[in-house]
Amino acid sequence: MSDIGEAERWRDTVRLSLGAVVALVILVLFFLSLVGASGQPGYPLGLVVAISGLPIACGVLVFWYARRQERIDQRHGLYEN
């Protein structure tokens, strides 16, 4: 593996990591924004969606990120296995 290939692989890795962190921030803000104030009448759909949706979204994000990272590594010939 050449140094150029390794540099490209690291650049892609940084982009992916940054993208994952930005996506995390957006997800957290989005789900928090769904929650209304306490004491609103009726079923608190926003709260329920936020409480269940945030963990699902975060879990999907981590496993998506792990898969994408391995594809980057494979594309640059640096897959650990």
Next chain:
Amino acid sequence: MTTPIEEVRRLGKAYGLLAAAFVLFVLVIAMLGQFGLPDTVTAVLVVMVTVVTYAIMGVVARTLSISGFFLSDRAVPAGFNGLATAAAVLALPFAGLAGAYFADRMLGLAATAGLLAGFVLLAVVVAPYYRKSGGITLPDYLAVRFGNPLIRVVAVAILVVVSLPVLGAAMWVGSDVAASVLHLPRHAATIAVLVLVLITALFGGMRATTFVGGAQAVVALLALLVPAVLLSIQEYGFPVPQITFGYADAATASVTEAVGVLAGKALPVAGLDGFNVLAFAVCLAFGVASFPHLVARAGAAPNIGEARRSAGWALVFVAIAATTAPALAAFARLAILRDVVGVDLADLPDWLFDYGRAGLIEVCGAAPISAAAIGTACGAGTVVKGLIPTDIALSADLVTLGFADITGLPYVLTALIAAGAIAAALATAAATVTAIAASLGNDLISRLFARRGSAGRRLVVVRVALIAVTLAAAWIVEHHADEAFAFAVAAPSVAAAGFFPVLVLGMFWGRTTFWGALLGMSTGATVTAVYAAMVVWGDLAPVPIAGLTEAGLSAAAAGIVGVPLGFVVTILVSLLTAAPGIGRREVLDAIRRPSPDPVLEDHAT
């Protein structure tokens, strides 16, 4: 001859069977309860069968190898490693999160978001690089990265400041629950917890905390889920409390007066304004990604990809607890409004008086030890009309620990919740004591003062350190529990300020120098820890931040200043000092490269 991976998988199956057997055992005890089995016997049976199982597993998982003791032979599959990682942090969502949701739904949601975001950050910016480095503790990793033993010493100091209060707080929770549910004297409960922590960590180190921690996580998650699911079925005919709690929430929405909350031990539920809640969530996220006992678990994964997925699985298991907590809070609030508010004093439930005598509930500012005492404290109007919501205040911790009693579920579930709380506390305690002892024994003594020591001697040193740390934590539990708790809530902030900037910059900014890292860590951790200590021990009023918080920056959220400070100092000092040489650059490239070759050397040999 089985490989380590085959051995772990075999044990995983065995331990799945153990979990199934435990569920069956609880069902049998529940049936015996219907035939008059005394509550005390029920509690002893449910709790003792779990702790004896942990002790047996801890001894069975003993090891004489360095790799086994420090890294569980680097052979723990992602799902299993994630379960053990979740166990190491479950004490927080178990004991504190439902109370946080009960006090303020935004606080609960912010804490949930902080926890989950922390595991995402762990997977993305910390775990893979830690795994690749070949380090066996967080200070060891930093020493590999920056190539100077001084950073090892400073990192160990920060690690102890972060982890020791967490260890003390976890042991206190375990001993407090054991003392109350088993009717043990307080000292006896502390000794019992001390012995259990030693048995589960001393002989097998991370190998034992992997196996035992997994079992403890299963018990803790069952203890949260089973009561919530049963109540959800009983009240709404649908076994998903994460959905049905909305109906409980809607049923209480018209009650504008809130039931009061007494400050709990696990989460700072009182006195946080909007800024502090948000800052606490951010600090929790950075702290989870930097906690030494959580980062160290990445080293047990078989490879870098599995290290990433371990953090993902940990997130999944923590999410089970985090999504159940709001259901516990909503169901408990509904039960209190239905069974306590407006009820004739003579018909108040027994649990109100039981927990009142234990100091976990106040009515009109006094302990409700009897109906007459309530009448005296609240006045004649209450005797006629019953209590109103604002008359009542309960400990935030009670929302989980007293859930079965409050909602009228069978006593066996109170015992199950107690067993879960003890499991979560023991798992957190064992993980933190292993991290502290590994750092003291390996990073300070073996690496700095006895570099030529054999593997056997290194293990002896670490085990002696582990005994000493556990005894020190037990002393804290007995003499300074309140201080430990008060500081433990600031531990994520201190961990974040001390480690997060250098973990991020050290990997993603090649210009980071040893001096930059050293001073950034020292400054961030010191400023945060000193501020938190002065606030929690009353030497300093929380400092207001103009335009953001008039109430002042909470100790739990102090990292919101400490983390940026750590970043700034690391960057400035790095720019002012000579750029890293080619040797350091090669080490950094090797850590970044996802190849099987170790960086310099694998310290687990």
